[in-house]
Amino acid sequence: MDGLEAMENLVRRARLEQPPATDVAAAAIGRIRAGAGRPTVRILPLSLLAAAAAVAAVVVLALAVQAWTAPADPQTALFPTVEVAAL
Amino acid sequence: MPAAQRRFLGKAIQLAAGVLAMYNASTVDETDRQDIAASLGGDEAAFARLIRRYEPAVAALAWRFTRDGAAHEELVQDVFVEVYFSLDGYRGDAPLEHWLRRIATRVGYRFWKRRSREARQAPLADLDPPAAPGETDPAAAGAAVHALLSHLAPPERLVLTLMYFDDCSVNEIAKSMGWTRAMVKMRAYRARRRLKAIAQREHLLERLGWTG
Numbered sequence: 001m002d003g004l005e006a007m008e009n010l011v012r013r014a015r016l017e018q019p020p021a022t023d024v025a026a027a028a029i030g031r032i033r034a035g036a037g038r039p040t041v042r043i044l045p046l047s048l049l050a051a052a053a054a055v056a057a058v059v060v061l062a063l064a065v066q067a068w069t070a071p072a073d074p075q076t077a078l079f080p081t082v083e084v085a086a087l
Numbered sequence: 088m089p090a091a092q093r094r095f096l097g098k099a100i101q102l103a104a105g106v107l108a109m110y111n112a113s114t115v116d117e118t119d120r121q122d123i124a125a126s127l128g129g130d131e132a133a134f135a136r137l138i139r140r141y142e143p144a145v146a147a148l149a150w151r152f153t154r155d156g157a158a159h160e161e162l163v164q165d166v167f168v169e170v171y172f173s174l175d176g177y178r179g180d181a182p183l184e185h186w187l188r189r190i191a192t193r194v195g196y197r198f199w200k201r202r203s204r205e206a207r208q209a210p211l212a213d214l215d216p217p218a219a220p221g222e223t224d225p226a227a228a229g230a231a232v233h234a235l236l237s238h239l240a241p242p243e244r245l246v247l248t249l250m251y252f253d254d255c256s257v258n259e260i261a262k263s264m265g266w267t268r269a270m271v272k273m274r275a276y277r278a279r280r281r282l283k284a285i286a287q288r289e290h291l292l293e294r295l296g297w298t299g
Contacts, residue, residue, distance in 0.1 A: 003286025004279060006295060007235060011251040013228035019150035022160050025138040028167040029131050 115179045123183070127174055137183075138167050144184055145191050151248050152195035154233050162198055166191045189263045192249070196264070199241040223295075231295075238285050243278035246271055 115123075119140075125133030142163065149162040169190055177186055232251075236244045245264070249255040255263070257271045264271075286292070 003283045003291050006291050007232065007282060007286060008251070010223065010228045010232050010235075010295075013223045013225050014232045015225075015252060017150075017225035017229040019147045020156060020159065022142060022146045022163050024142065024160060024164045024167060025135040027160075028138060028164045028171075029135060031164060031168050032134075032171050033131075 115183060119183045120179070123174060123177065126171070134171060137170075141184060141187050142167075145187060148188060148191045148253075149195060150229075151233075151252055152198055154230060158198075162195060165198075166194045169194055188253075192245070192263055196241060196245050199244060203241050235282065235285060235289075235291070239278055239281055243274050243281065246274045247278045247282070250275060 119137070122133040122137045126137060145166050146159070146163050149159055149166065153159050153162060166187070170187060173190065177183070236247060239247070246260055249260050249263075257268050257275070260266070260271045261268045266274075
């Protein structure tokens with residue numbers, strides 16, 4: 001028998017053990033009433049993140065509107081009027 | 088009827104029986120359903136009934152995580168407090184006990200992680216029942232297993248505890264803890280290897296009088 005087999009034999013015996021009885025209903029309900037264990041959400045980090053995202057969105061929107069309303073396609077600047085001059 | 092059709096029909100009947108069995112197994116008990124609905128409506132008495140109904144199962148599972156009486160009682164309380172605040176997430180697609188066991192396992196695992204930061208390992212000194220393997224006192228055997236497993240890291244310890252005590256499969260552990268199957272297999276392998284080394288280092292067989 002090696003250590004693992006001994007362990008498995010111990011587990012087989014341990015499974016027959018009766019765990020101690022508990023009576024937690026009153027205490028658990030008392031804690032629930034007191035609000036203990038309620039998942040808490042921390043507002044401040046979420047608010048900061050939301051504010052930063054909003055600022056970034058406004059900047060992007062402003063740039064997008066500016067580009068959209070530009071009188072000409074900005075890419076036209078890449079094609080100088082060389083051809084016209086040649087004619 | 089040709090043999091192929093008979094085989095097909097037999098398979099179809101087997102499949103239907105399996106689906107029906109799964110459906111029956113996952114049906115939530117009507118009393119539970121009523122108590123859950125009432126608890127969600129704020130009825131404390133209904134939640135107390137739920138606690139009393141499932142407390143033995145949760146307490147038995149929590150006993151795998153700690154053998155300290157006060158910590159055990161607190162752990163069982165923690166489970167039911169968490170159950171209360173998660174009750175609206177219970178979809179009823181599995182028996183309530185399965186869902187409770189999953190929560191209890193996670194609460195117990197968190198407890199181990201907290202304790203492992205405090206580096207608490209149960210002493211192996213009380214491994215003294217020199218009895219034949221089949222005659223060891225269950226409580227002494229439980230204490231010995233607890234002490235040995237406490238030398239493993241929480242993830243490895245959890246995998247072996249669930250496999251040894253609850254006959255959980257790799258799939259069940261993976262689903263319960265949100266781990267991948269490969270991760271569970273690797274942790275089980277490492278846990279067994281470490282456990283073997285610990286048993287050797289601590290002279291487990293000699294202490295138990297099981298040598299020779």
